Amino acid sequence: MDVFALRERLVGEFGNYVRSFIRVGDERIRELVDSALAQGLLWPEPLIQLNPSFESGGTIDELVEEGLLHDECRRSFRIKARKDDPGRPFRLHRHQAEAIRVARTGANYVLTTGTGSGKSLAYIIPVVDHVLRVGSGPSVKAIVVYPMNALANSQLGELEKFLCFGYPDGRGPATFARYTGQESEEEKQAIRENPPDILLTNYVMLELLLTRPDDGPLVRSARGLQFLVLDELHTYRGRQGADVAMLVRRAREAFEAPRLQCVGTSATMATGGSVAQQKADVARVSTRLFGAPVEQGHVIGETLERITPDRRLDNRSFREELRTRVADENIRPPHEFNRFVADPLSVFIESTFGLKPDPETGRLGRAAPRPISGDSGVAAELAQLTDVAPERCAAAIAEHLLASYGSEANPATGFPVFAFRLHQFIGRGDTVYASVEGESRRYLTVQAQRYVPGSRSKVLLPLVFCRECGQEYYCVRETADPEAGVRFYEPRELSDRGGDDDTEAGFLYVNTKEPWPNETDAILERIPEDWTEETRRGVRVRRDRRDRLPRSVRVETDGSQQQTGFACHFFRAPFLFCLTCGVAYGARQRSDFGKLTSLGTEGRSTATTILTLAAIRELKADTTLRERARKILSFTDNRQDASLQAGHFNDFVEVGLLRSALYRAAIAAGSEGLRHDTLVHGVFRALDLSPDYYASDPEVRYAALEDTNRAFRSVLGYRLYRDLERGWRITSPNLEQCGLLEIQYESLRELCENGADWSGRHPALESAAADVRYNAAKTLLDLMRRELAIKVDALQADTQERIVQQSSQRLRSPWAIDEGEIGAMERAQVLYPRSRVRGDYRGHFYLSSRSGFAQYLGRGSTFPDHGQRLTLNDKERICRDLLEGLRIAGIVEVVDEPRD
Helix, strand or coil, X not given: CCHHHHHHHHHHHHHHHHHCCCCCCCHHHHHHHHXXXXXXXXXXXXXXXXXXEXXXXXXXXXXXXXXXXXXXXXXXCCECCCCCCCCECCEEEHHHHHHHHXXXXXXXXXXXXXXXXXXXXXXXXXXXXXXXXXXXXXXCCEEXXXXXXXXXXXXXXHHHHHHCCCCHHHXXXXXXXXXXXXXXXXXXXXXXXCCCCEEEEEHHHHHHXXXXXXXXXXXXXXXXXXXXXXXXXXXXXXXXXXXXXXXXXXXXXXXXXXXXXXXXXXXXXXXXXCHHHHHHHHHHHHHHHHCCCCCHHHEECCCEXXXXXXXXXXXXXXXXXXXXXXXXXXXXXXXXXXXXXXXXXHHHXXXXXXXXXXXXXXXXXXXXXXXXXXXXXXXXXXXXXXXXXXXXXXXXXXXXXXXXXXXXXXXXXXXXXXXXXXXXXXXXXXXXXXXXXXXXXXXXXXXXXXXXXXXXXXXXXXXXXXXXXXXXXXXXXXXXXXXXXXXXXXXXXXXXXXXXXXXXXXXXXXXXXXXXXXXXXXXXXXXXXXXXXXXXXXXXXXXXXXXXXXXXXXXXXXCEECCCCEEEEEEECCCCECCCCCCECCCCCCCCCCCEECCCCCCHHHHHHHHHHHHHXXXXXXXXXXXXXXXXXXXXXXXXXXXXXXXXXXXXXXXXXXXXXXXXXXXXHHHHCCCHHHHHHHHHHHHCCCHXXXXXXXXXXXXXHHHHHHHHHXXXXXXXXXXXXXXXXXXXXXXXXXXXXXXXXXXXXXXXXXXXXXXXXXXXXHCCCHHXXXXXXXXXXXXXXXXXXXXXXXXXXXXXXXXXHHHHHHEXXXXXXXXXXXXXXXXXXHHHHHHCECCCCCCCCCCCHHHCHHHHHCXXXXXXXXXXXXXXHHHHHHHHHHHXXXXXXXCCCECCCCCC
C-alpha cells in the first residue's frame, strides 16, 4: 500500500467535507480561507517516524543457560502463529533483558521505552518465570493493572499466544484471566473459585475488588502477592495519580505483601533534560506512586543501534554520493538487504527520521517525527545538502521509504528495513479573525490572537458566517467599563451566551454594500414578516421584537464604543435572522450552531466518522494488503469520548444504510418514482437485509417473521420521514439537501396549469404563469413537509405508540426504537397537527422567512410578473388562496381546529 497516496485521498475527501460547511460571502475572506485550507490549516504536512532498531539482549535460551529464567520459558516465549504452532525462537531487546535481570533481584523497576519496544514482555517474562519457579495455582501471583480495558483485552490475546499456543489442549504452564467488569457474573464467580496465576484488571476494578465482600475469596487468594504491574504510568496524574498511589498502598496491605514488587511501564514519563535527569525524575515520581523506593539505576530505557553505516552528513564525499543517488530519477532503491542499508539515501533517512544522538553522552535516541515536505521538512534539508530540487528530494524519500517494505527483510528481526509510521494530524480549526474596520481595510487572519500584529490598539474579533448566504458577523460580547464609562466589544465563543446585567452576548454587523438602514420604512422591508403587525396607522414592528432590532453603534479599532468609531450595528444573541439574506429562525431555536458556521463547526464526531469511513473504503479496495491488515484501531483516554464516538458511528452507519436504500429504491422505480404507498416497501426491498441484522430472534419464521418484517417496515417509515426534516442533522444533510432526491406532489402541476382554478384569486396568482404558481405552491408545500406538517401514519401519536411496542418486541438494536428516540417522536407528534391547517389559514408557514416562501414573495417587493408591491395583507391573501387551491385539489387537508 502506498500510504502517501492514501493520505492524499483521505485528506482530499475530508477537505471536501469541511469545505461543504464553509460559505463565505466576502471575497477577501473567502480567498484567505481557501488559501489557508490549501496550505494545510486543518491538515498539516504528515510527520514521518521510523521504528528504530534495538540493541540485542540475547535469546531466551541464553538467559535460561545463564540461570536467569526457568527452563520452561524456552517453550513458552517463542514466535507462534497458530494454536498448534510450536514456534521459533526470538531475540530479546537489551532493555527487556535488563528488566529480567532487575526483576530477579526483587527490586521495583520502571521501563521507559518507546512505542513498539515490547514493554509488556519486560514484565510478563519475569512474572511467568516466577510462576514456574513457585508452581502454578491456587493463588494469584501477579496483578497487572491497565488504564483502559482495550489494553487488557489486547494483552489477553498476547498471553494466549505465549501460554496456550503450542501446548496440548491449549493448557500452558501458567493461568491467566481478565477481571475488568466486562465479564458475566458466571465468569466472575469462576475466577473467584479458581484464581488464576496472573490477573488482568483496571484500577477501578482493583478498587472494587478490595472493597466488595463477594471478591473476598479473590483477595485472600492473592496473599503474598509478588508482582503488581501498572501499565502506562503516565496516565496517572493529578487527582487520579493520587488515587492510584493510595490504591497501591491499600493493595500492599490487603494482600499482606510487604515485599510486593512494583513494576511500571511508560513511553512518556519524562521528556526534558539529559538522560540521567530524566531517569532521576522518573525514579522520584515512581517512588511516590508505588510507596516504595525505585532506584535511578532501575529505570530502564531503550538502547538503540544503527542499521545503516554511521556516516557524517557533512562529509563531502558522502554528500556527493547522496547527490548522485537523489538527482538521478532512474536509480531505483536496491532490493537486497545489504545493498539497501548501504545506500546513501538509507543512511540519510535513518539519520533524520530514525535516530538522534544525545549531545552529552552520544547515546542514540529516537528522532522527533518530521515532515517530508514544507519549509521545515526533511526534503528541504536534503535539498541543501545535495543542491537538488526539494520536489525531487521529497519524491526520492517517499519512494525509498515505500521500497523498504518490498526489499529483503532484516535477517536478524524479520522486519522491513524501515518500518515507518505516518502521523497525520487533523485539526478542528478555529475561525477567521478580523479587525473592526471596513471590508477592504480590515486585517484578516485564521490564527487566533488578541491584537493585529505590531499594534496593541487594534483588537481582533472572531467572525462567524450565515449558513445560507455567507454574510460575516463579529461574534462578540458587549461589556461595560464602569470606571471609564465606556462599553467594549470582546471576543466570545458562538456557544457562549452566558453573562450578567452588565454584559450582552451578540453580533456586530458590517456591510458597506448593503448596510442596515436607520429609516423605519426601510427597516420594515428588511425584517422578517412575522416581526411586523398591522395597525390603523399602518405596519409597525411588534412590541416584543423591538429590543431585538439591530442597534446602531460606532466601534473603535480597540473594541471600544466611541462616537469617532467605525459604523456598525449590534444585535443580541441568539441569532434570529440574517441582516443580509433575510433567512429567519424561530425564537425557540436557541442554539446558533445550525444558523452560523466558522472554520471549526463541522462536528468532531462526524469528522472522525467521515475519516474512518473513508479509510475503510480505501482499505477494502487495496488488494495488496492481507485481510487481517485491513483494520482501523482507535484509541482514546476518555471513556465518554469513546462512548460518544461509538454511538455516533453506529448512528451514522444506520442513517447511511437508510439513505442508500432510499436512493436505490428511487433509482429502481425509474421515471415513475416512489409513491407514498410504495415508499416503505421499496426501501425495505432495497435494503435487502437478512433478519439477523434487525430481528431480535434471528431464527424467526412463518407468521412471526411477517410480524417482524411489518414492525421493521413501520420503523423504516417513521425514520424515512423523520430524516427528511430539514436542518435536524446539520453536519449530515439529507438526500434532498444534497440534491440527490426530489419530492413532487401529485396533481400539483395540473392544478397550477389550469387557470380556471385560480379565477377570483389574488391578482398575483390569477395573472401568474403556470410555472410561477407551481413554484409558489411547491415552496409552501416543501416548507410544510420539512417541518413534518404532513399527514403520515408514522407521525401520528397512536401509530407511534404501536411502532414503539412492536419494535421493542420484534427488533434488535439499532433498528428498535430506543428511549433516546422517544423525545424525537414526541416532537414529531407536536408538529403533526400542523398538517391540519386552521380554517383561517393564518399559520406559521407563510410568515416564516426560514421557509423560503417569504423570500420567494420578496421582502416587500413584487410577486414574479405581477409588477405591484405586495403588502402584508397581500401576502396573507396569496397564502390563503394557495392553500384553498391546494385543498380543492386534495393536496392539503384543512380543518377548523385550535392550535397550541
